[in-house]
Amino acid sequence: MTTEVPLLDIQSVSMSFPARRSLAAWIGGAKPRELQAVREVSLQLKPGETVGLVGESGCGKSTLGRCIAGLYKPTSGQIFYRGEPLHAAGNRDKAPRRVQMIFQDPYASLNPRMTIEQTLSEVLRVHKLAKGRHSIGERVDRILTTVGLSPALKAQLPHSFSGGQRQRISIGRALAVEPEIIIADEPVSALDVSIQAQIINLFVRLREEFQLAYLFIAHDLNVVRHVSHRIAVMYLGQIVELAPSRELFRNPGHPYTRALLSAIPKPDPDQRSRAISLEGELPDPHSPPPGCSFHTRCPIAIARCTIEPPQLLEHAPSRWVRCHRAFEIRTHNLKPPSTIQT
Secondary structure, three states: OOOOOOOEEEEEEEEEEEOOOOHHHHHOOOOOOEEEEEEEEEEEEOOOOEEEEEOOOOOOHHHHHHHHHOOOOOOEEEEEEOOEEOOOHHHOOOOHHHEEEEOOOHHHHOOOOOOHHHHHHHHHHHOOOOOOHHHHHHHHHHHHHHOOOOHHHOOOOHHHOOHHHHHHHHHHHHHOOOOOEEEEEOOOOOOOHHHHHHHHHHHHHHHHHHOOEEEEEOOOHHHHHHHOOEEEEEEOOEEEEEEEHHHHHHOOOOHHHHHHHHOOOOOOHHHOOOOOOOOOOOOEOOEOOOOOOOOOOOOOOEHHHHOOOOOOEEEEOOEEEOOOOOOOOOOOOOOOOOOOEO
16 A cells, blocks of 8 residues: 655754854854754645645744755755655756745845846746747736736836736746746735735635645744644744644644634624733743743643653644643633743
8 A cells, every 4th residue: 555645745844043142152162053943844745635734933934944945054854755755966947946935025036127028037047947038928928817917018127017016916926937836924914904905816716726735934823723624833034833724713622722723803792802921931942941931931831841851742633732731721711821830
């Protein structure tokens, strides 16, 4: 019996950055510290699947996305595309083209001196996906039409477009190289709510039309719920919960996930619930706490949590949780204890 090879396979990827030392620390010969942005993350992505990646700012979401896209070289671990190393030396012209990234600020990611036609044409020429001026022009028109823009706008510069239009251009540039995987890093957070809905619907339509797989990084859990098949929750560089979208919202297994879900605004006043306040000390990413990295803020932490790091275990089919007390307490009215329970 053969098992299906995943489209993208992330295996124990870690990413650290050297921290700056003060003058006194440098003179004193203190050992440089490292910021552990991503710690031993493993994740798989199937063709046509969307995995949402959520967590607080600074938890390592964008860093992980940049490692997959090849913008950062992971400190350790491996990333495979269809069973082959994604960024291997002999694979640079083939597999990496299949993985594209869309950034949060489309204006910053577009060359302000190049027209939209020049931007898209350059992509096609570099990757040799079209030859001849006429062929390139036709393909540029087709790309713009696909993302909901008129080809008549292709002679304009990025500053002439609205934020939503610029994001459509960024999506079109990613589509131009015929990718299979798109890393979308907060692609709608800088847009108005009405425009967000249009861009999200565009992502969904393109996924169905081209069988794209997304790693969708976002803060807005409602957006992630709408587009994702599965959701991974990150905290301090680690995945603490991974589950199908519907199951995670129905029955979160990690206390951090429950806190995030409790903070989602509800439009119906009869359905309002109290948000869990995560008090306590915020861990230093340069020196994560021993045991569970969340125990300094966890409302249900016990003595074991301060000593033994929990593993990411499958507690139910497709339900992975990194917690010693996974699924034990489900109420949303918990408050952090004054002392850790024993």
